[in-house]
Amino acid sequence: MRLGLCCLFINEPVSFRTTTAKALSALDRDDQLHKLSCICHDNARNLCLALEAAQRLGIGAFRIMSPLFPRMTHPDVGYSLGDLPDGDAIIHLFGAIRSFAVQHDIRLSFHPDQFVVLSSPHSTVVANSIQELEYQSQLAEAVGADVINIHGGGVYGDKSAALQRLSRVVSALPESVRSRLTLENDDTSYTVRDLLPVCQQLSIPLVYDVHHHRCNPDGLSVEEATRLAGETWRRVGREQYCHLSSPKAGWGSGNPKPHADYIDLADVPECWRGREMTVDVEAKAKERAVVRLMEYLGRERT
C-alpha cells in the first residue's frame, strides 16, 4: 500500500501562494504577468520542496493543489505559461520535479475542485470545466502526473440523463485529458455502482473513496467496491488509486462527512492491507497523519 499526501504540509516549510482575480484586475497587464510569474515560480520551487519532504518521510504519492498556477483559465486575467517572464525557469523546474518523482517513485495526481462539472446541462459550465481540465492536463504532462480525478457532479433530478451527458462529454475530451481522467464516487450523489458502467464503457479508471462510500452507500460491500474499482485500473494497466479518511465526529451520531485530523486504523479496510495500491490520506493533520498511519500499519504487521 502506497500512502499519499493531499496538497499541503503542516510541519514542513512548504507553502503555496495564490492571488485573486480582483487583486490582479487592479494592475496593468505587465504587472499582472510579473506578479503571476513570481507566484508560479515560487509554487514550482515549493513543489520541489514538497516532493523532497515526501521522499524523506516515505510518502509515496502527492496530490498537487489545483491552483498551482492561480487564475490561469480566468476569462479576464488568464494566461499561458509562455506569457510569464519566468516561463523558461518554470519549465526547467517542472523537468526537475518530473525526474525527481520518477527517480523516487512518487506518484503525482491532480484533483480539480467542485467547479469542474462535466454532467452539467449548462454548456458554459461544461466548456469552462473542459478548459480547466486542459489546463490541469498541461501541468500534469509537464510534471508527469498520471491522474486527474473528478466527481460526477450534479444530478439535476435525473441521474441517468446526467450520467449520459457525462459519458458523452468524457468520450469527446482531448486525449491529453482523457488519458489521465478518473471518476470518484462522492458522498451525496454518485456511488461506485452509479459510476462503474460509465468507467467500464469508456475505459476510465474509478477512484474508490471508501469514506464517501460509507457516507453514501450503494449496496456494494467495501470488498466488492474495492475489487470492481480495481478492475477498472487493471484494465488500463495501472496501479489502483483509492481515498481514505476518518469521520471527525465518529460514526455514531452527527455528521460523519467532515474529515478527522488522523486516520483511525479501524477505518482502513481489511482487504486493502498488503494490496498493491495507492491510497491518498485525506486528513487534516496532513503529513503527520500519513506518517502516523504508516507507523500503525508497520507495527501491526510485526
Place this chain on the structure above:
DNA sequence: GCATGTCAAGTTGTG
C-alpha cells in the same frame, strides 16, 4: 503588527 473579511467558478441539502 495583527485581526478580519474576501476570494471565479457549481450543486446539494439544510435552516
Place this chain on the structure above:
DNA sequence: CACAACTTGACATGC
C-alpha cells in the same frame, strides 16, 4: 428562500 458545506488557505484591507 437564503446560505453553508464541500476544503482551506492566503491575500488584501483596515485598525
